């Protein structure tokens with residue numbers, strides 16, 4: 001048994017020794033396993049004992065089986081590999097859950113099939129009500145162009161139709177949706193947004209980006225009940241647990257989302273832990289209620305305050321220092337101006353909140369770092385763990401500044417594998433500076449695993465393959481200088497994620513005293529060819545000592 005972990009466990013338990021619920025007897029022992037602990041003091045083990053939702057002991061079969069007395073259940077894992085539960089440090093589970101519950105999944109391979117799916121939903125929808133789609137991706141359709149308002153008028157002229165892009169920063173609407181939102185050819189582009197127009201005639205194409213999306217959001221009545229929200233969270237939680245995720249950061253939560261997570265938990269339907277960022281418009285009400293980062297417990301906890309600086313990588317609107325390849329006048333979109341970001345971030349920083357700002361392009365990252373540096377000069381805080389949500393495109397200078405601040409990047413983990421067809425618009429030179437895990441790890445920066453789901457798939461095994469091979473699903477290599485090893489990718493997906501939410505003493509590795517979150521894998525990723533990591537089956541997922549998924 002690892003003595004340091006044991007000591008830590010004993011001292012942890014000591015603090016609660018008088019509580020009647022504490023159990024020091026093992027309830028469950030998993031043995032005959034290949035445990036990759038992510039604990040540098042004891043990287044490998046054969047067995048773990050679990051009690052009260054935490055690891056009681058981690059070590060050799062001989063040591064740990066000694067604890068399997070009385071009623072302890074024993075599970076022989078037959079030599080299978082066990083890793084800590086994976087942590088997705090940036091995704092949108094509540095929102096995605098609601099979408100899976102209520103909208104048309106448009107992850108389809110042609111515009112014709114998308115139209116067909118929307119048409120069949122329209123047939124069941126009263127005229128005048130909205131038909132909504134999500135997970136549409138222009139680069140995954142045979143036509144290889146954006147949806148137009150004509151495409152969507154062909155779905156229905158009696159229903160307003162809106163289809164969101166998988167990236168989450170553009171939408172595609174039909175003529176009735178434009179009318180319902182009060183948008184016509186004379187409507188100017190809002191600051192930080194764009195209504196796309198046909199260059200020859202100036203006619204609206206039906207595509208809208210960034211802040212221009214807001215008018216549609218206001219026009220769509222929310223049809224979600226409190227019970228719908230709980231059900232959405234249950235649905236996405238089950239989808240994520242079966243891939244080996246035991247913790248997730250909701251990178252854009254609202255008070256309603258926070259409630260939905262709590263409702264799901266109370267109903268026994270939350271299989272993973274949630275660190276819930278709160279969007280900036282809700283900051284004042286949170287401050288008034290005396291809530292800040294860290295409030296909650298190990299299942300549902302308030303995360304950082306979330307703001308957005310620039311556009312998206314998958315929709316090619318990220319704000320770049322140099323133009324996109326083939327579009328000399330396009331450097332992407334700056335969504336929130338620096339003074340507005342600074343004012344809100346200062347207020348949150350001063351009140352003890354962690355800050356998490358979406359910044360993809362190199363120009364956006366520079367801007368956000370400038371604000372973080374200024375805040376630490378004006379209001380220095382010890383260990384603020386500033387987050388750079390995505391932090392996609394770096395330079396050596398940006399990496400040095402991230403390291404100096406102790407900031408945390410959450411780069412997209414599955415984009416190289418999944419979104420390969422978009423990479424040419426950034427060009428080979430920039431790809432070697434994107435999703436830059438090699439650069440971050442070499443500089444000693446604790447970057448995380450992050451899907452941003454729906455924009456990127458959340459399967460941790462796909463993240464491993466994408467990060468290790470830098471190869472897309474068709475075999476094209478993008479940015480090979482940023483390859484990392486499987487061992488490194490496992491740490492990025494576990495203990496680094498725990499650090500990003502100030503929970504590295506609670507989870508992220510398999511150590512006595514930590515939360516009993518683990519995954520049983522069908523094959524050992526350290527022995528698997530890098531090109532087939534994505535195919536490693538997830539056999540079981542445990543969160544808090546309970547099996548939350550069993551294949």
Ligand SMILES: [Zn+2]
Pocket residue numbers: 090091092251452
């Ligand atoms: Zn996001």
